Amino acid sequence: MLPAANQSLSNRNRKGTRAAVLEAILLSESAVRGEIARQANLSEASVSRILSELRVDGMIEESRIAAPYAGGPTSVISVSKDIRVAGFELANDRLSFGVGPLSGAAEYVDRTDVGPRLAQADFELHFDEGIARMREWIDERGIVPRRAALAIPGFLPGRRNPILPWDSKRLAEFLTDRLGDLPVDITNSVVAQAALRRYAGQDPPEEDSHLFLFVGHGVAGTLVHGGGAIDSFRPYEIGHMVIERGGRTCRCGHHGCLEAYVSLGAMSQILGGTELDISAGDSAAIAARVAKTNCGSEIHERLVLLGVAVGNALNLEVTNRVRIGGWPSLLPDMARDAIMQGLGESLLGEASSVQLDFVAPALGADPKAALCFAAHRFVANGAPMVGGLDQAGEAVA
Ligand SMILES: [Zn+2]
Incomplete structure (x- = not known):
């Protein structure tokens, strides 16, 4: 698949354009308009339009800076820290829960030792306990995560998991049942690690x-x-x-x-x-x-x-x-x-x-990789407003 930056503007829909702009902002942490346009392969006028929209949606923050040169940029743009995602990760013989902003930082971390070969029924018990504690934490703060991801070892789309021989349909239904309106994706730990590397600026x-x-x-x-x-x-x-x-x-x-x-x-x-x-x-x-x-x-x-x-x-x-x-x-x-x-x-x-x-060993960082994957999915999906952009086809993996 072509990198987003190589796709021509005419091939992009609104969702894709929002995704490209947000990804450019996320990758540079705090970006200036011209740099976003270059990275997203868009005109500055298009970027301005999308930024206005994202500002109205509360998706981005701008801070004033002194222009570095005459006529230079006077504001840097970053993704709003109020937009949060949730990550769940089964790694290092433990089940971790996390909540954090799109940058992949974990504001909330909760880990339970579960041992090396977790049965599906035991996973469900641990998940229920963990999600109850997480819900308490987010409710106290009035946080509503926008996307979630579960990263597990051995996950191969459409194939039997050699590490966790679980019933994949039951897992998808369980997560949907427990998370309600929160869209969730299941991914392989190594793909989540790739997301962690990208948003940590290592890729x-x-x-x-x-x-x-x-x-x-x-x-x-x-x-x-x-x-x-x-x-x-x-x-x-x-x-x-x-x-x-x-x-x-x-x-x-x-x-x-x-x-x-x-x-x-x-x-x-x-x-x-x-x-x-x-x-x-x-x-x-x-x-x-x-x-x-x-x-x-x-x-x-x-x-x-x-x-x-x-x-x-x-x-x-x-x-x-x-x-x-x-x-x-x-x-x-x-x-x-x-x-x-x-x-x-x-x-x-x-x-x-x-x-x-x-590269950075990234050992013991769970659930940061799952948080980064959730952030990637949220951004790639055009950062939809609740009940906003079409999410058709975004079925659980
Ligand atoms: Zn083996």
Whole structure:
């Protein structure tokens, strides 16, 4: 799909134009008119019209600034902090609830430990408790979230979830029943992570596509098109690529899946059976721990396996750019050596042609990724007023 900025104005409806303007504002946090026009590929006159409309809708805020040069802009525009979304995320063995503005910041966070293999009925019980606490918080403040998203691992549209073998129809009906008028989307954790990266300014909009891989409790990837619609990104459950026939048992029921070798859980086992403190995201502490436990070569071997799997994935998907988040980002030197070695063993062509980068680990940030995905869906849908723009076709995923 083409990035919004490449679509001609004539192809855009009002919803699309509002979406392009809001996305440009959101990506620059506080933007000036000319910059919005450039980013959204619209004339300044069109941007002015849309901004007036968004101002009336209470969607944007303007603050006066001293013109940086004669005739320069005298106001910066940001998305109103009063517009809020809700995010629910199942990650790090916990169910998190969040509420926040479109920037993805979490003003409200509530987390419940739920363990690694949550049954659907238990999810529903935990969700009911969490949503009751969240409702109390928003009611006290008179907040009405405009969009919600649930990010879960293993979610593949139209296919069985290998991690959470739940009844998808029951899940959609449950959410609709509990959330009433609040539109909600279900997405894969890695697609939500891609939204988090974009709104945190870590994913420049005009870039070529790259494979984004997240290595946490699970391992998943998605092909990120710079500036493209995130909700069209397809998740790849690369963690369930079998790399050793009859190998280690995986939570999906198969044996020898990549995840069983390189997940955070597998790392914790190597590092003496205790959980890694992921929330601190402290590179130095983890490197020190690896050095102390004398298990560097074992971790190196596991990262080579990750490289082999990535090489296999790149043989199928045409890109030579890979960005990795999650725990390997905390050991970037070791991870780069090992992954490049693995790539060399599986990639057709020169491993040196692959541009490998490590990005912010973003571990333990749940439910921020779900909040960012909800914000993306709200903006992509033209930031509808309640009962305003047509929402036909926006069915729960
Ligand atoms: Zn598996």
